[in-house]
Amino acid sequence: MSPVVHGPRLNLTQVTTLRELTRRGTLAAAADHLGYTPGAVSQHLASLEAALGVNLVQRAGRHLVLTDAGRVMADHAEGLLAAEARAVSATRAAREQVAGPLVVGTWGSTAAGLLAPVVARLGEAFPDVVVTSREVDLDAVSVAVRHGEVDVAFGLDYVDAPIPRDRGVARTLLEPEEFAVAVATGSLPPGSRGGRRRTATPELLRDLDWILPPEGTQYGRALRSGLRRRDVEPRVVHEVTDTAASLQLAAAGLGATLTTPLMLRLGTRSADDLTTLRMADPVTRRIVLLARRDVEQRQPVRVFVEEARTVVDRLLAALTW
Structure with a gap:
């Protein structure tokens, strides 16, 4: 494979200077329009000539005029700078476009x-x-x-x-x-207020077997820490991360788990399978x-x-x- 030969790299600031010299006719007028000193304009032109390896301007008395190569480059300068303007406009539009x-x-x-x-x-x-x-x-x-x-x-x-x-x-x-405690319907001892919508006391929570995520996960740490801050050390009998699986195990009477309304919906469990117990000081997410x-x-x-x-x-x- 033949080596890739890179051509000269053009500086668009220098290309702009050449275009303005062509438009304004004199180095002083180009410098005034661009906000540069005449010396800076001369330096831009010299750097562009060095990049291209050709003379773009020559002296004609007290003025600079374009060489043949300079006129060719000036023609291309218009296209280069127009392409730059289009690219900038399209990029800015893409930032605003919802696409x-x-x-x-x-x-x-x-x-x-x-x-x-x-x-x-x-x-x-x-x-x-x-x-x-x-x-x-x-x-x-x-x-x-x-x-x-x-x-x-x-x-x-x-x-x-x-x-x-x-x-x-x-x-x-x-x-x-807010999290609530989910247990299999009918698995709790009768006699508390609220029917199937009971409030879980710390005493009740301490008596339950628990289905919780592994303690090494953020989810597992959050639930255990939340229970411990409420003076409950959970007795974990099943470690399950998946929401649907934990709700299925709870509905089967294998323990209690913590759930939210959204988790219940996403877990696709029937409300008849589970009883939820509100917590006076609920764990939240x-x-x-x-x-x-x-x-x-x-x-x-x-x-x-x-x-x-x-x-x-x-x-x-x-x-x-």
């Missing part, structure tokens, strides 16, 4: 429960935004965003186990959710959206965040215990 690719990081049930309705709304309002998704590890969402593996990602933030803060990653907080600070103002990212906020707000407003 382009968008890679969204999801995990677990968010793909169906949150991503699908957000993409549906986005497609109606902004059909030129092309959304693709990639599953990411929930405990490493910030890393995936920071490394540019995804443009924006869903995450979870807990008071009892905050998501790691990263100065290069912007967080958008969505609506908070917050759905967040993460994006790198250098891309958070890209229009596709911005409108995705806006649509996701609307979807989550409406979902949570419609879901109650």
Whole structure:
């Protein structure tokens, strides 16, 4: 293969100087229009000649005039600078245009429960935004965003186990959710107030077997820490990360788990299978959206965040215990 031979690299500031000399007729007039000194204009022309390896101007008495090569270059200068203007205009327009690719990081049930309705709304309002998704590890969402593996990602933030803060990653907080205790219907001793909508006391919680995520996960740390701060040391009999699986085990009477209204909806469990117990001082979580600070103002990212906020707000407003 023949080696690639690179030609001279043109400096557009120097090309602009040549164009203005051609338009204004004198070095002094070109310098005045450009806001340079005559010496700076001469230096621009000399540097352009050095890059091209030809003389572009020559002395004719007290004035500079274009050589034949200079006239050829001046003709091309108009096209080069017009192309630059078009490129700048198109780039700035792209910044304002709501269009382009968008890679969204999801995990677990968010793909169906949150991503699908957000993409549906986005497609109606902004059909030129092309959304693709990639599953990411929930405990490493910030890393995936920071490394540019995804443009924006869903995450979870807990008071009892905050998501790691990263100065290069912007967080958008969505609506908070309260956890309640979910147990199989009919599995609790009778006699408490509230029927199937009981309030869980610390004494009751200490007597339960628990289905919780592994303690090595952010989710598992958050739930255990939340229970311990409420004077409950959970007796864990099943470690499960998946929401649907933990609800299925709870519905089968194998223990209690913590859930939110949105988790119940995404877990597709029938309300008849589970009884929820409110907590006087509930553990909470917050759905967040993460994006790198250098891309958070890209229009596709911005409108995705806006649509996701609307979807989550409406979902949570419609879901109650």
